[in-house]
Amino acid sequence: MRVRKIANAPVSFGVFELSDAPPPLSADEMVRALSEAGYEGIDSGPIGYLGTGSELADRLSGAGLLLAGGWVDLRYDDAEEYRKGLPALEAALDVFAAAPAGDLAPRPTIAGPGTPERFARPGGSAPGLPAAEWPAYAARIQETAERCRERGFEPAFHHHLGTYVETPEDVERLLELTDVELCLDTGHLLLAGGDPVECLRSWAGRVGHVHIKDGDTKILAQALADGVDLRELMGRGGFALLGEGELDLPAVVRALDEIDYAGWIIIEQDTLPGRRTVAQNIADQAANRRKLKDLGL
Secondary structure (H helix, E strand, O other), rough: OOEEEEOOOOHHHOOOOOOOOOOOOOOHHHHHHHHHOOOOOEEEEOOOOOOOOOHHHHHHHHOEEEEEEEEEEEEOOOOHHHHHHHHHHHHHHHHHHHHHOOOOOOOOEEEOOOOOOHOOOOOOOOOOHHHHHHHHHHHHHHHHHHHHHHHHOOOOOEEEOOOOOHHHHHHHHHHOOOOOEEEEHHHHHHOOOHHHHHHHHHHHHHHHEEEEOOOHHHHHHHHHOOOOOOOOOOOOOOOOOOOOOOOOOHHHHHHHHHHHOEEEEEEEEOOOOOOHHHHHHHHHHHHHHHHHHHHHO
């Protein structure tokens, strides 16, 4: 029987790894808001934000939520820095292991950090990873996947604006060189020049995790014209409320049905702290959940 569950993530409230601002709401306030909005799970956000060990388990169980996964980035482009980052991977897997058990396990969402050139010009216009460096880069991703599997977790690699795996062509190269499943993010793919619906179909056999977010290429184009980076793009609302950007959300839902996708579907609306009030963020994520419910998810 196909199991799907809908989650949200701290990044929708401006709580994420690239933000050094204090969280605009507590972990308890966030899990309560998402539970009341009808979500079944939550992404971890920065490791430790939701707690660790029994604190994490008690917090999520008390709200009736499961842990959907969480972001772990490593320097796949640099062998020495990659090794230095492995303890952080193990710490994240410890957190996932402490989460309440459910019929869908947390998925480690592995990715690389932003590169200076691509972070400054998101969307695929800046140079990518040199061809000669791809085999070693991919081998470290493959090693990371095996480390996750040894701990009982199946990871998914997240393509992301501002990183070496940004464009559809980058994703194709990653899929060719590894056996890791893909965390397909509709918003990041849209703003990197991809068609999320066609990519869901093309990569169906490798899609193991889905992030649904909307995007606005007009805001991206203006950000590029103004010379601002990915962080400012988020602050300007480059990732829109579902239905207010350019994502064909009904077609995405149809494609998920066509490929018989089972697993976590995480609604995200990447934003910066302070762009919206906490009350507005909570209302936005409740509205996003209703939009998927209206489409049968």
